[in-house]
Amino acid sequence: MTFINYAAREINCKIVYYGPGLCGKTTNIQWIHERARKEAKGKLISLATETDRTLFFDFMPIELGTIRGFRTRFHLYTVPGQVFYDASRRLILKGVDGVVFVADSQELRHDANIESIQNLRENLAEHGYEIDTMPYILQLNKRDLPSALPVEQLERDLRFKDEPIIEAVATTGKGVFDTLKAVIKQVLIDLKSR
Amino acid sequence: MVLTEEDHTRFQAILDGLAEASNAKLVFLLDKNGQQIASCGQIDDLDLTSLASLASGTVAATQGMGQLIGEPSFSTLFHEGQEDNVHLNVVSDRMILLIIFDERSSVGLVRLRVQQQLDALAAVIDDVMAKTEKHDKIQQVPEQLGEITDEDIDTLFG
Numbered sequence: 001m002t003f004i005n006y007a008a009r010e011i012n013c014k015i016v017y018y019g020p021g022l023c024g025k026t027t028n029i030q031w032i033h034e035r036a037r038k039e040a041k042g043k044l045i046s047l048a049t050e051t052d053r054t055l056f057f058d059f060m061p062i063e064l065g066t067i068r069g070f071r072t073r074f075h076l077y078t079v080p081g082q083v084f085y086d087a088s089r090r091l092i093l094k095g096v097d098g099v100v101f102v103a104d105s106q107e108l109r110h111d112a113n114i115e116s117i118q119n120l121r122e123n124l125a126e127h128g129y130e131i132d133t134m135p136y137i138l139q140l141n142k143r144d145l146p147s148a149l150p151v152e153q154l155e156r157d158l159r160f161k162d163e164p165i166i167e168a169v170a171t172t173g174k175g176v177f178d179t180l181k182a183v184i185k186q187v188l189i190d191l192k193s194r
Numbered sequence: 195m196v197l198t199e200e201d202h203t204r205f206q207a208i209l210d211g212l213a214e215a216s217n218a219k220l221v222f223l224l225d226k227n228g229q230q231i232a233s234c235g236q237i238d239d240l241d242l243t244s245l246a247s248l249a250s251g252t253v254a255a256t257q258g259m260g261q262l263i264g265e266p267s268f269s270t271l272f273h274e275g276q277e278d279n280v281h282l283n284v285v286s287d288r289m290i291l292l293i294i295f296d297e298r299s300s301v302g303l304v305r306l307r308v309q310q311q312l313d314a315l316a317a318v319i320d321d322v323m324a325k326t327e328k329h330d331k332i333q334q335v336p337e338q339l340g341e342i343t344d345e346d347i348d349t350l351f352g
Contacts (some may be wrong), residue, residue, distance in 0.1 A: 003195050009200035012229050042205065042243050047251075056255070058281040059247045067346050075247065076267075095227030144283040185347050192342045 001095045002191055013096050013187050018120050019085045020052070020112035021081035021101035024141040027100060029058050029076055029172040032180060035173065036062055054080040055093050064184070069139035074184060081116070084123075088121045098135035098187040099124075100179055102170075105140050105156055113158055134161045135186035139179045144169045195225060196326045202232055204318045208311055209234040216307040217299035219278070222292040223315075226250055226284070237294065249292050253282060271303060282307055285317040 003012040017025040026046065026092045033044040042061035049055050060080040063071060079089040091097075101120065103113045121131045140154050155165060168175025205223055213221040213234040222234040222242065226251035230242055252271065260268045271282040281304045283291040293304055 001195060001227060003197070003225070003227070005197045005202075005229075007197055007199045013198075014227060043241055045244050056251060059244070061243045061247075065349070067342060074241075087258055088255070089250070091258055094254065095225075095229075098202075137339060185344075188342055188347055 001115075002097050002187075004070075008071070009069060010073055010101060010185060011067075011191070012073045013184075013191075014075045014077065015096040015098045015183055015187065016096045016162060017076070017078040017094060017100045017102055018089070018093075018116065019081055019141075020104060020109060021083070021118040022172070023102045023104040023109070023113075023116075024168075024170040025056050025078040025081060025102050026054055028139075028141075028168075028176050028179065029060055029078055030098070031173045031176045032062065032076065033060050035177075040064065041103075053082065054078055055085075056080065058090050064070065065189070072188075076180075083115075086119065086123070087151075089119070090126055093123050093129070094127055096124075096127075096134075096163070098183045099139075100130075100137045100139055100183050102139045102168075103142050103154060105142045105154060106145055107147050107149050110149060110154075110157070117158060117160070132161055135190050136161070137179055137183045137186065138163050138165045139168050139175065140165060141168045141170050141175075143167045143174070144172070155160065195229070195322070197231065197322065198325075201322050201325075202319065205232040205315075206234070208315050208318065212293075212311050215310075216293065216295065216304045218293045218295045218304065220292075220294040220305075222246070222249075222288055223285075224249060224292065225289050226253065226287075231289065245292070249282060249290055253284060253290050257284075270305075274301075281305070281308070283312070285312060286316040288319050288323060289315075291315065331345075338351075348351055 017028055019025050033041060040063050044060040046058045047056035060071060060076050063073045074127050079092045124131050138159055143146055166175045166179045170176055209221045209232050211221060214327050220237055222233040223231040224246040228247040230246050256271055269284045273280040273336055278294055283292040335336050339341050
């Protein structure tokens, strides 16, 4: 739910990175945090296990500047990807304005991607959101791995509307900012059209 | 949600009074999605954005536990520290009132002062939410934002 603060002249939006375990959601956020301008970013909070798996969420705020006199601030969250953290994933989706689905391109994770998109659909519906109409980007991550499936196959199996598809290698930053830009653009256009 | 300057002032007045009456270091109002509404007091270098995100996560997780055990509402949470303590209240099921206090206050005093202000706070929250709902039906966004262009968005990314 976009928060428009007239007192502070701010628009605050929430973006959630979703996807199966170890697909690179946290790596996306870490890259953004490392490379964003110092004055634009806030602290990166990671609630992780001792083995660096996301336990609850990662969070970082980013401020992109002023648009029509309103400061635009985006809160970026990741969810824990492991299947058994479903209750936490559902909580984090509350109030979401846009979703990035980070798909793992590897053949072995193909079923996990499909299962995770279905899980996203169900969890959004629990909050009364409709995945087919909300801002949504499909990122195909790990494109550099030899076991990555062809883009055409991933598109056929994972794309369910006309969402933008962005190829990425989050460990090197390829496609990371393009993904962020794409989802922010959709969120702002969605806001404008309400 | 839409917060007008007038509503912000009303929240601020309640928070200012609460901070003084409870001897708190910080009184902070946020919504359950972690968005900051108003605050009174200051703690050196405290990152309110991160605090809001973590507080909303804590409340969400606790309420999630409540659902599992069949308890519909955990309205108050208290974290006791060595020096500072955190008191959290869910207000009107929409917002979270977070209070940080040290040995100059006590959990009893904080609870008492919060209880005394809950109704006033809830009344403003309900009013804001009713206005937001009405606003949603007419026009969700300020007029200026309806004029956002692709160029405006591209400019954000330099």
